[in-house]
Amino acid sequence: MRTLMEDELFPSTPGKVKIERAHPINRQFHRCFASTSTMFLWALFLIALTASYLSFQSFVSTSSRLFSSSSSSWGGLHWERQIRSSASPRRASGLSVLVTGAAGFVGTHCSLALHKRGDGVVGLDNFNSYYDPSLKKARRSLLSSHSIFVIDADLNDSHLLSKLFDIVPFSHVLHLAAQAGVRYAIENPSSYVHSNIAGLVSLLEAAKSADPQPAIVWASSSSVYGLNEKVPFSESDRTDAPASLYAATKKAGEEITHTYNHIYGLSITGLRFFTVYGPWGRPDMAYFSFTKAILAGKPITIYRGRDRVDLARDFTYIDDIVRGCLASLDTAGKSSGSGGKKRGPAPYRIFNLGNTSPVTVPTLVSILERYLKVKAKKNVVEMPGNGDVPFTHANITRAMTELGYKPTTNLEVGLKKFVKWYLSYYGYSPRGSKTNLL
Numbered sequence: 001m002r003t004l005m006e007d008e009l010f011p012s013t014p015g016k017v018k019i020e021r022a023h024p025i026n027r028q029f030h031r032c033f034a035s036t037s038t039m040f041l042w043a044l045f046l047i048a049l050t051a052s053y054l055s056f057q058s059f060v061s062t063s064s065r066l067f068s069s070s071s072s073s074w075g076g077l078h079w080e081r082q083i084r085s086s087a088s089p090r091r092a093s094g095l096s097v098l099v100t101g102a103a104g105f106v107g108t109h110c111s112l113a114l115h116k117r118g119d120g121v122v123g124l125d126n127f128n129s130y131y132d133p134s135l136k137k138a139r140r141s142l143l144s145s146h147s148i149f150v151i152d153a154d155l156n157d158s159h160l161l162s163k164l165f166d167i168v169p170f171s172h173v174l175h176l177a178a179q180a181g182v183r184y185a186i187e188n189p190s191s192y193v194h195s196n197i198a199g200l201v202s203l204l205e206a207a208k209s210a211d212p213q214p215a216i217v218w219a220s221s222s223s224v225y226g227l228n229e230k231v232p233f234s235e236s237d238r239t240d241a242p243a244s245l246y247a248a249t250k251k252a253g254e255e256i257t258h259t260y261n262h263i264y265g266l267s268i269t270g271l272r273f274f275t276v277y278g279p280w281g282r283p284d285m286a287y288f289s290f291t292k293a294i295l296a297g298k299p300i301t302i303y304r305g306r307d308r309v310d311l312a313r314d315f316t317y318i319d320d321i322v323r324g325c326l327a328s329l330d331t332a333g334k335s336s337g338s339g340g341k342k343r344g345p346a347p348y349r350i351f352n353l354g355n356t357s358p359v360t361v362p363t364l365v366s367i368l369e370r371y372l373k374v375k376a377k378k379n380v381v382e383m384p385g386n387g388d389v390p391f392t393h394a395n396i397t398r399a400m401t402e403l404g405y406k407p408t409t410n411l412e413v414g415l416k417k418f419v420k421w422y423l424s425y426y427g428y429s430p431r432g433s434k435t436n437l438l
């Protein structure tokens with residue numbers, strides 16, 4: 001259908017227009033008018049283009065502010081000096097590692113362990129408010145008391161990332177920054193795309209262009225096994241039936257890292273963590289939120305599977321996970337490319353890091369009750385269809401063979417350490433009287 005504008009510009013019947021011979025001055029005027037109107041149209045087009053670019057920019061910066069709790073500030077000579085000093089190993093042939101999600105649970109523990117053995121560590125974290133940012137800030141204080149510098153910035157800040165790789169020739173990246181949590185994906189799906197997909201690609205883009213290219217070790221998840229029923233879960237099992245968007249983004253991460261390995265020669269190690277717990281843990285996880293509720297005398301909700309079968313997890317203690325992460329960094333093998341060009345094949349590895357002995361959720365609760373000396377008020381309900389899986393159980397043969405990984409802490413011992421930390425961190429006196437509630 002022709003528009004009104006078209007009708008005005010192009011008359012449908014040529015004979016309808018009376019063609020007048022124009023006077024030369026008139027002709028010049030018309031030509032001039034025609035070229036002025038063309039210029040005017042071009043100017044309009046450029047203004048529209050600039051306006052849409054600016055609004056896109058402001059959309060990008062608004063959304064990255066939304067996903068980050070604070071606006072990041074970086075740059076300057078002093079800042080660069082802090083980064084170089086934090087990244088410098090203190091032992092011969094020590095690693096220089098960029099740890100993303102450094103103020104997170106696993107990130108903090110790994111950063112401390114790397115620093116302790118003399119490796120250089122620079123942390124990156126966006127301190128978002130998925131859970132209490134004050135816990136993340138406390139973890140950062142712990143890191144800075146060991147002279148580990150943590151940059152407050154989002155993974156999607158590609159300028160920052162390329163600047164970082166310009167300043168420091170990182171040998172490794174331990175990529176732990178992510179939107180975690182299985183059930184929260186129902187509430188805020190885009191946060192998973194922002195961190196676990198867009199953020200991952202942003203990091204891989206910076207790493208593939210770096211010279212030297214670092215080796216990447218990153219956190220995948222046991223949730224990629226989804227509805228897999230073959231137990232224990234082996235790395236070669238199917239992972240194409242995720243039960244949550246979280247799991248789907250982790251699975252996508254495994255495929256995305258594979259393409260960067262294939263095209264650019266990045267050395268990739270993906271670690272499938274199995275429900276990691278321990279001191280300085282994540283308040284959104286069951287063992288942590290149950291502890292808080294039990295101490296406050298509030299009821300807890302225990303999910304139960306079909307046919308009244310208890311849910312079970314292969315709960316894995318943080319110190320075992322840290323050993324697995326460090327062994328992965330040590331055995332990673334080099335990336336083969338540089339400055340965005342592949343020079344040969346590079347390793348691509350996937351490992352389960354679990355405990356190999358699943359424990360049911362009611363058993364977890366009874367261990368907590370014993371250590372907290374408080375009976376839980378239990379509310380048992382059928383597992384809602386919000387992304388949970390009935391059980392997880394890791395086969396760790398591959399990690400044992402190639403990484404020397406061997407978990408040594410069972411849930412009883414691990415929860416005892418967690419409860420001890422929890423009571424002291426949140427200010428409960430040994431006799432049980434609380435001095436500082438969450």
Ligand SMILES: O=C(O)[C@H]1O[C@H](OP(=O)(O)OP(=O)(O)OC[C@H]2O[C@@H](n3ccc(=O)[nH]c3=O)[C@H](O)[C@@H]2O)[C@H](O)[C@@H](O)[C@@H]1O
Pocket residue numbers: 180181182220221222223273274275276284285286287301302303304311312313361388392
């Ligand atoms: O292994 C993993 O890959 C995943 O482990 C955990 O996910 P999840 O195992 O669901 O851990 P929790 O949220 O602590 O739940 C543990 C168990 O407690 C149950 N639960 C949780 C919350 C609740 O209120 N009640 C309850 O019975 C869950 O159904 C689950 O069976 C982490 O939250 C994920 O980030 C991680 O990727």
